[in-house]
Amino acid sequence: MTLDTAEDRSVAAGEYVLGTLSDTDRADFERALGGNAALRAEVAYWQDRLLSLTRHAPAVQPAPGGWARIESRLGPARLRAPTPWWQRLTLWRGLAGAGVAAAVLMGSLLMLRLQAPSPEERFVAVLQAPGGGGNGWLVEVSTRGAAGGTLRLVPVAGGQAVAVPTDRTLQFWTKAPGASGPSSLGLVPVGAVTELPASRLPALMPEQLFEITLEPAGGSPLGRPTGPVLFIGRAVKLSS
């Protein structure tokens, strides 16, 4: 295998993606890839161009438990940057374990004081089961960062173990005071953190309603909540 000409490099990258390089050539090629951005681009080119050939292999349904086996081997997540305060899940979980929404709010205020003041706006909403069923989710919105900031929906306490029938899904909604109806913010996985660009919010203001409803798989077909409200709460603006 030679990589001297543009054609050599393109063919080598194509054969690398196809999988027809010999062991020796593949090892050489992978070594060359590390320091050669043009070669990496050639690989990406062939990956994308040949991708549609994958339709020649019929789908095979994985055995049950496949994801659980993968997850059990993942190990701790390797975060690449210092964790912002609002991502420190253990803190939220510890506080929410006390079962008191006020404690969560107090905790976030306390954490805010420890941060350098910044011009961003921050909102928190604790979503609770109607009828006093306890805390389920925490909505955190920070307007700092790209795309107008980030909204995070974090399961706490009850939200970590919601029973959802297989033909149903959780859907996340918001409605600002004065808005004509709720807007969908998308489907929500059980027990996992969902992160959205804050720009997805039609509005962001104090007293804004956030809720999670139970909907048919794939989400409400009507664009508005059709199922029971599982968790609901209003946003509080945090002062810095």
Add this chain to the structure above:
Amino acid sequence: MTPPAPLDYDAALLACARGERFALRVLYEREARWLLGVAQRIVRDTALAEEVLQEAFLQVWQRAATFDPALGSGRGWLYTVVRHQALKTVRSRRPEDALEPETLTAVSDALQASASHDRDLDADALEHCLDRLDAERRACVLHAFVDGYTHEQIALKLSTPLGTVKSWIRRSLVALKDCLA
């Protein structure tokens, strides 16, 4: 009911790189059956294909930070990780099968194409360009990509000298790139 929104593979891989397990789970739930199909076609064994898929997803998790969305699609990257894991597995575990004609024939190569529209795959440009290749050369590309055959296996399968197969593949790639440009 509206179909689920198209998955943003790039965003999912970037989230994996940040350590968000949910993103990996979304990739698994949305793509596992297609990825498993690709792996099974190459390793020709259900249990082995499941192992390949598991290993590949661990690699996706560990190597997601090396995915560069500026170069190409996350989906292409994902399939390469799975295909390469399948190739590594089949070539290390079953070398005794590598040159056995019966095995190759038994795999049966009716290259049935499943509908691509339900996976949102754009196959038209590549199909058009593949159709412009001679039949044997097209077969070389398909056997390599879909079946995971080595040069030697393709030579055996097509009863063609090894040197000819190598040259066909090289020229096919050059012609495809030309045609796709």
